[in-house]
Amino acid sequence: MLSRVADSLYWMSRYLERAEHTARVINVHLDLMLEHGTDSDDRIWARMLRALGIESGDEPSQRPLSYVLAHSVIHDPASPSSIVACVMAARENARQVREQISSEMWEQLNRLFHEVKRARPEEVWKSREFLAAIKEGSHLFQGITDSTMTHAAGWQFIQVGRSLERAVMVSMLVAVHFDEFRQSPEASAADYLEWIGLLRSCTAFESYCKAYTADLQPVRVAEFLVLHPNFPHSIRFSTDALERALKEIGAEVPERRSSRVERIAGRMRATLGFGQIDEIMSGGLHSYLETVRRQCGQVHGALYQTYITYPIEAALGA
Amino acid sequence: MASTATGHTLPAPFQRYELDDAHDEMIASSGSVRPQYEHLYRALQDLPQDELHRRQQVADLSFLHQGITFTVYGRDEGTERIFPNDLLPRILTNEEWARIERGLTQRITALNLFLKDLYHEGRILNDGIVPREIVYSCKHFRRQMRGLHVRKDAYVTVVGSDLIRMPSGEFVVLEDNLRVPSGVSYMLASREVMKRIFPDLFRKCGVQPIEHYAQALLATLRALAPQGSTEPTIALLTPGVYNSAYFEHAFLARQMGIELVEGRDLVVHDNFVYMRTTAGLRRVDVIYRRIDDDFIDPLAFRSDSSLGVPGLFNAYRAGNVSMANALGTGVADDKAIYAYVPAIIRYYLGEDPVLNNVETYLMSDPLHRQHVLSALEKYVVKAVGESGGYGMLIGPQSTAGEREEFRRRVEADPRNYIAQPTIRLSRAPCIIDGQVQPRHVDLRPYILFGEKITIVPGGLTRVALKKGSLVVNSSQGGGSKDTWVLY
Numbered sequence: 001m002l003s004r005v006a007d008s009l010y011w012m013s014r015y016l017e018r019a020e021h022t023a024r025v026i027n028v029h030l031d032l033m034l035e036h037g038t039d040s041d042d043r044i045w046a047r048m049l050r051a052l053g054i055e056s057g058d059e060p061s062q063r064p065l066s067y068v069l070a071h072s073v074i075h076d077p078a079s080p081s082s083i084v085a086c087v088m089a090a091r092e093n094a095r096q097v098r099e100q101i102s103s104e105m106w107e108q109l110n111r112l113f114h115e116v117k118r119a120r121p122e123e124v125w126k127s128r129e130f131l132a133a134i135k136e137g138s139h140l141f142q143g144i145t146d147s148t149m150t151h152a153a154g155w156q157f158i159q160v161g162r163s164l165e166r167a168v169m170v171s172m173l174v175a176v177h178f179d180e181f182r183q184s185p186e187a188s189a190a191d192y193l194e195w196i197g198l199l200r201s202c203t204a205f206e207s208y209c210k211a212y213t214a215d216l217q218p219v220r221v222a223e224f225l226v227l228h229p230n231f232p233h234s235i236r237f238s239t240d241a242l243e244r245a246l247k248e249i250g251a252e253v254p255e256r257r258s259s260r261v262e263r264i265a266g267r268m269r270a271t272l273g274f275g276q277i278d279e280i281m282s283g284g285l286h287s288y289l290e291t292v293r294r295q296c297g298q299v300h301g302a303l304y305q306t307y308i309t310y311p312i313e314a315a316l317g318a
Numbered sequence: 319m320a321s322t323a324t325g326h327t328l329p330a331p332f333q334r335y336e337l338d339d340a341h342d343e344m345i346a347s348s349g350s351v352r353p354q355y356e357h358l359y360r361a362l363q364d365l366p367q368d369e370l371h372r373r374q375q376v377a378d379l380s381f382l383h384q385g386i387t388f389t390v391y392g393r394d395e396g397t398e399r400i401f402p403n404d405l406l407p408r409i410l411t412n413e414e415w416a417r418i419e420r421g422l423t424q425r426i427t428a429l430n431l432f433l434k435d436l437y438h439e440g441r442i443l444n445d446g447i448v449p450r451e452i453v454y455s456c457k458h459f460r461r462q463m464r465g466l467h468v469r470k471d472a473y474v475t476v477v478g479s480d481l482i483r484m485p486s487g488e489f490v491v492l493e494d495n496l497r498v499p500s501g502v503s504y505m506l507a508s509r510e511v512m513k514r515i516f517p518d519l520f521r522k523c524g525v526q527p528i529e530h531y532a533q534a535l536l537a538t539l540r541a542l543a544p545q546g547s548t549e550p551t552i553a554l555l556t557p558g559v560y561n562s563a564y565f566e567h568a569f570l571a572r573q574m575g576i577e578l579v580e581g582r583d584l585v586v587h588d589n590f591v592y593m594r595t596t597a598g599l600r601r602v603d604v605i606y607r608r609i610d611d612d613f614i615d616p617l618a619f620r621s622d623s624s625l626g627v628p629g630l631f632n633a634y635r636a637g638n639v640s641m642a643n644a645l646g647t648g649v650a651d652d653k654a655i656y657a658y659v660p661a662i663i664r665y666y667l668g669e670d671p672v673l674n675n676v677e678t679y680l681m682s683d684p685l686h687r688q689h690v691l692s693a694l695e696k697y698v699v700k701a702v703g704e705s706g707g708y709g710m711l712i713g714p715q716s717t718a719g720e721r722e723e724f725r726r727r728v729e730a731d732p733r734n735y736i737a738q739p740t741i742r743l744s745r746a747p748c749i750i751d752g753q754v755q756p757r758h759v760d761l762r763p764y765i766l767f768g769e770k771i772t773i774v775p776g777g778l779t780r781v782a783l784k785k786g787s788l789v790v791n792s793s794q795g796g797g798s799k800d801t802w803v804l805y
Contacts, residue, residue: 002577002593003583003594099572099578253596257598312587
């Protein structure tokens with residue numbers, strides 16, 4: 001397939017995953033604010049922005065801060081990390097390769113785009129339905145993609161985009177949360193809500209309870225979100241999926257070309273696959289997750305060098 | 319009170335079907351319905367009013383869902399628009415079509431010979447048939463094409479000629495579109511919709527098929543492959559998603575099963591063209607290009623083009639890649655050259671043209687200019703290098719100010735303008751506000767020139783949906799209808 005097409009599919013998928021993740025995280029944090037009372041709003045918003053990797057230039061004293069922030073992360077098309085901007089970018093990427101995806105996929109993404117455009121920035125508490133619609137829309141799109149598109153290289157690039165984005169986003173979220181709450185070995189009553197919030201931000205609360213009961217222990221939460229082999233929002237699950245998709249893509253090209261990106265992805269998969277949570281915790285979760293994100297960045301770079309922006313001399317020599 | 323020329327009143331839904339001096343496709347001057355329209359005429363009377371409305375809605379929805387759109391330039395929001403489609407077919411008899419087919423075959427053959435001659439010996443210039451200065455002053459003449467061998471001498475591979483019908487009923491050629499003609503996807507898509515909307519009528523009438531167009535185009539392109547490539551890779555080169563005809567590019571690429579590429583997907587190395595794929599570089603043999611000459615290679619033509627492929631022209635010159643249409647074909651559809659096409663046909667083929675031209679006055683000729691400028695309100699004045707209904711004056715519908723403006727422009731740059739008498743295009747029945755009313759139409763058949771000449775029977779009938787309007791271009795409020803050529 002054309003490199004440009006692969007590039008568009010990859011970004012379409014990344015942007016949509018980011019929009020969905022952001023919507024879920026905001027939704028959970030709005031719940032937390034309800035519980036904590038208004039004076040902790042700013043603190044919660046600031047933490048949430050860090051977890052989403054958004055640099056906030058705003059002075060914390062600016063009021064009403066939450067409105068400004070909510071607007072910028074939800075509705076502001078000019079702020080590149082906002083949900084609206086992500087959905088628009090996903091749709092624009094899809095539009096560029098409209099003939100390569102199924103009409104059902106295009107129609108669903110287009111519908112989501114129009115829904116997002118219609119929504120008017122209002123009071124942040126009225127955004128709940130909007131946030132739910134984003135999550136649903138993204139889930140629907142994934143289902144349609146799986147059942148209407150040939151699972152060939154193009155589909156694999158979509159998987160790569162989603163897995164990579166998810167691994168990065170979840171690792172940031174977990175890192176920020178543990179930075180703030182790692183002190184307490186046992187969850188206090190107030191902290192309990194925060195730990196539920198973390199799990200719910202990854203749709204993991206119910207699955208966690210099934211695995212470990214509702215007894216929330218930080219180490220187990222970390223293990224669940226970082227190392228669980230079968231839970232679809234764990235980092236390990238994403239890196240497994242990432243490596244699998246890259247192998248499928250690589251199967252169609254001369255081995256020498258694809259080996260580097262597969263090696264990096266394989267190393268990352270092995271790090272997570274053979275990781276022990278107690279070792280990770282004693283070595284520092286924060287720096288461990290940083291390494292994961294750095295490796296994700298390397299995969300992205302190698303992916304580009306191998307499939308998308310490779311120098312023509314290298315390709316001609318093959 | 320609606321009536322025919324002879325005073326008969328027509329039944330519903332034709333009460334508002336008014337005739338005038340333009341040729342009417344459905345009603346003969348005697349007031350009787352032409353035989354080819356009999357079935358349609360009767361079917362429309364039998365349909366309940368709301369059924370007509372319902373079918374139009376079904377058709378509109380189908381276009382919407384397929385995303386059959388075009389882009390209007392100069393507007394920010396909602397630039398993607400649905401191409402308006404009228405439900406009633408425009409019907410031609412086999413005899414009418416046979417003449418059109420013969421005429422177009424003759425014309426395209428002659429124009430290809432003309433282009434080859436222009437870019438090689440220039441016999442026609444030496445013999446004084448076509449004035450040298452008109453050719454060399456044409457902005458679409460490409461001196462880079464001089465002496466370059468074009469595969470199979472197929473300069474113009476895909477043509478969309480605009481035909482109109484005079485009040486006498488005779489078809490004449492208004493324009494030859496020899497660069498990158500568009501619209502064929504609308505022809506194919508509207509046929510698909512029509513077969514679903516009027517299945518009975520379609521069967522009863524006996525309509526010649528057009529569905530083989532994509533296959534014929536593919537075969538034509540394949541025949542152009544450079545020598546030695548047995549399984550040629552063919553790609554359609556599009557300016558990209560923001561181009562007004564992007565829908566068509568994507569549609570044709572999908573129909574033919576070829577790759578849809580943008581300039582940035584292609585690279586040239588050692589005079590070979592490759593496309594950048596995830597599995598590495600893949601050689602490209604034939605390019606069906608939908609980008610104008612000017613933008614195709616920043617090294618050879620406009621250096622500010624970011625749509626094209628640097629080095630493409632050298633690969634083309636080296637014979638390692640074929641392009642359809644060839645570069646430099648625009649010189650032959652310059653509106654001043656157009657005036658010489660009948661002479662060109664006689665010169666190369668020794669035959670009289672089957673299809674005539676519209677009478678054309680060259681503004682570079684002082685006598686013609688004086689004649690036209692003295693009665694501008696009677697003429698249509700066109701800039702020679704423009705298309706799409708841009709840059710023209712329609713005398714009878716113009717204001718004194720506009721005429722003054724054009725007079726100044728013509729006098730400042732006479733070579734750039736031609737004039738033609740205002741012609742009442744023929745009219746065909748359309749559904750307007752739930753009633754059947756006549757509107758002016760033209761006809762754009764698509765001609766493929768490769769190993770042989772293929773013209774799918776029919777083409778795109780464009781219609782000026784505004785009452786009385788003579789402008790059929792989609793960018794100027796025109797629509798389209800399906801064209802049925804009967805057996």
